[in-house]
Amino acid sequence: MPKLQLHWQILIAICLAILVGYLSNKQSTFLGIHLLSVFDFIGTMFMNALKMVIVPLIASSIITGIAGIGGSHGLGRMGGKTILYYMTTSLFAIMVGLVVVNMVEPGIVDGEPIRDIIKVSDEQIEMAKAKVDGKEAGSVADIFLRMVPPNIVTASAEGQMLGLIFFCILFGFFITKIPDAYAEAQYNFWQGMYEVMLKITDFIIKFAPIGIFGLIASVVIGLDKDSDDMNRMAAALGSFTGTVIVALAIHMFITMPLMLKFLARVNPLRHFKAMAPAMLTSFSTASSSATLPITLDCVEKNAKVSNRTSSFVLPLGATINMDGTALYECVVAIFIFQAFGYDLTFTQQFLIVFTALMTSIGVAGIPAASLIAIMIILKAVGLDDASASAGLAMVLVVDRVLDMCRTSVNVFSDSCGAVIIGKSEGEEGILADEQPAKA
Numbered sequence: 001m002p003k004l005q006l007h008w009q010i011l012i013a014i015c016l017a018i019l020v021g022y023l024s025n026k027q028s029t030f031l032g033i034h035l036l037s038v039f040d041f042i043g044t045m046f047m048n049a050l051k052m053v054i055v056p057l058i059a060s061s062i063i064t065g066i067a068g069i070g071g072s073h074g075l076g077r078m079g080g081k082t083i084l085y086y087m088t089t090s091l092f093a094i095m096v097g098l099v100v101v102n103m104v105e106p107g108i109v110d111g112e113p114i115r116d117i118i119k120v121s122d123e124q125i126e127m128a129k130a131k132v133d134g135k136e137a138g139s140v141a142d143i144f145l146r147m148v149p150p151n152i153v154t155a156s157a158e159g160q161m162l163g164l165i166f167f168c169i170l171f172g173f174f175i176t177k178i179p180d181a182y183a184e185a186q187y188n189f190w191q192g193m194y195e196v197m198l199k200i201t202d203f204i205i206k207f208a209p210i211g212i213f214g215l216i217a218s219v220v221i222g223l224d225k226d227s228d229d230m231n232r233m234a235a236a237l238g239s240f241t242g243t244v245i246v247a248l249a250i251h252m253f254i255t256m257p258l259m260l261k262f263l264a265r266v267n268p269l270r271h272f273k274a275m276a277p278a279m280l281t282s283f284s285t286a287s288s289s290a291t292l293p294i295t296l297d298c299v300e301k302n303a304k305v306s307n308r309t310s311s312f313v314l315p316l317g318a319t320i321n322m323d324g325t326a327l328y329e330c331v332v333a334i335f336i337f338q339a340f341g342y343d344l345t346f347t348q349q350f351l352i353v354f355t356a357l358m359t360s361i362g363v364a365g366i367p368a369a370s371l372i373a374i375m376i377i378l379k380a381v382g383l384d385d386a387s388a389s390a391g392l393a394m395v396l397v398v399d400r401v402l403d404m405c406r407t408s409v410n411v412f413s414d415s416c417g418a419v420i421i422g423k424s425e426g427e428e429g430i431l432a433d434e435q436p437a438k439a
Contacts, residue, residue: 005276006205006208006209006276006277009208009209010208010209010212010277010280010281010284011280012209013209013210013212013213013216014212014213014216014280014283014284016213017039017212017213017214017215017216017217017220018216018217018220020035020217020220020221021039021216021217021218021220021221022220024036024217024221025221026221028221035217035221036218036221038214039213039214039215039217039218039221040214040218041214042210042211042213042214042215043211043212043214043215043217043218044214045211045214046204046207046208046210046211046212046214046215047211047215047285047287047290049204049207049211050204050285050290050291050293050294051289051290053197053200053201053204053293054289054290054292054293055156055164056193056197057194057197057198057201057292057293057296058164058165058168058292058315059156059164059168059190059193060190060191060193060194060197061194061197061296061307061310061311061314061315062165062168062169062172062311062312062315063168063171063172063175063190064172064187064190064191064194064307064311065172065307065308065309065310065311065312066168066169066171066172066173066175066311066312067172067173067175067176067183067186067187067190068307068308078309078312078313078421078425079312081421081424082312082313082316082317082417082421085417085420085421086316086317086320086321086417087357089255089256089259089321089323089413089416089417090321090322090323090326090357090360091353091357092251092255092323093251093255093323093324093326093327093409093413094326094327094329094330094353094356094357095353096247096250096251096255096327097244097247097326097327097328097330097331098330098331098334098349098352098353100243100246100247100250100331101243101247101330101331101334101335101338102334104239104242104243104246105338106239106240106242106243106335106338107240107334107335107336107337107338107339107340108338109239113338113339113340113341146163147163147166148163148166149163149167152164152167165315165316165319172190175187194307194311197293198296198297201293201294201296201297202297204293205277205293205294205297208277208281208294212280212281212284212285215284215285216284237394237395237398240331240335240395240398241398241401241402243331243335244327244328244331244332244402244405244406245402245405247327247331248324248327248328248405248406248409251323251324251327251409252408252409252412256268256412256413256416259416259420260416260419260420263420263423263424264416264419264420264422264423264424264430264431265423266419266423266430266431267431270431271303271415271416271419271431273302274298274299274302274303274415274431275295275298275299275302275303275411275412275415276298277294277297277298278291278294278295278297278298278299278411278415279408279411279412281294282295282404282407282408282410282411283404283405283407283408284404285407286400286403286404286407287407288317288318288322288407288410288411288414289318289319291318291407291411292314292315292318295314295318295411295414295415296310296311296314298415299314299415299418299419303415303418303419303430303431304429304430304431305418305419305422305427305430306422306427308425309418309421309422309425309427310418310422313414313417313418313421313422314414314415314418317410317413317414317417317418318410318411318414321410321413321414321417322360322410323360323409323410323413324405324406324407324408324409324410324413325360325373325406325410326356326357326360327406327409328402328406329356329360329373329374329377330352330353330356330377332374332391332395333352333356333374333377333378333381334349334352335391335395336374336378336383336388336391336392336394336395337378337381337383339391339394340383340391342383344381348381348382351380351381352377352380352381355377355380355381356373356377360373374392374395375388375392378391378392419431
């Protein structure tokens, strides 16, 4: 019997998890064991396994990649291309979101703002405040300070990927500046580390369908399916949810494929197929960083991008390239202003676009990053704290589902960047059409 490809296994696991979660509830048991606790255990174990390999995989991949690039000219060229690509795609994503949200106007129902329709409780407002309370987004100077942590081990343990990436770039670059004998020993060590981490990642990926089943089932089984408030909120926010999903779909299935077609000269359908496991995993985990090991695996093994390119582009993208998040921030901000009956001028909407572009990079490494960024945008355009908190509380109802969707867009954009930049560097064989076997 032929073995199912990984993405089909994951898709079947997601469908089964939704079915089992829907047919169960928080009190359901099997042989005296609560199903919710079992699903939580499975999902948490899988997430922990993915997170376990992130730091050594990022460190070894970046160091070998930078050392392979060579001198400062090669690093500067690839770095410039990468930053330009990330800024361009994030801007495209924000503009798509801006156009769609202004066309649909999800904050307006029957010609009236939805503030009077959606009842936001004090508890929901307090929850929204708690999400961002004490988590300062910081200025541009703070972003640079996070790039140079005083203790790289502590920064890595706390998940401060920007500092780890910067240190590894420096380490890989200066390997090329030491005598050849030492440089070769260092390069061989880190290349060996990278190969070992890939083997461990392959082992963890084999359990992806089981882990994703636990993640999805625990979310679905935990829903209060009989809540009237939830049903009314879902109906009121349906237009907003649809707006976000449509905008994300336009960026993912139109904007990015066009860039692949015209900039990299590759077949977008082949890239979708190559990245299917990573995209399904990112949808399930809602974490670009946790998905990074699988993204690297798919880009190198399926899309045939070199380690030299992928090891630099992908870890950096998982930290600063947030197309889906930037789009979401823009749509949420416009939606909240619509909901409270504010008419935004062109200048105010431009300010939202600019702030969303900057915050999608600047707060990417902070917990509740998108919620903090949304609060920054709302205040930048002049919304008071009470209204901003109430608006944020509204979108929290559907934030989890939309977080899964926008994370998939983030990961797909990173992978497209690796392909486009790899092609611009002259790499052959990336997503090349398969040659028919000779007779």
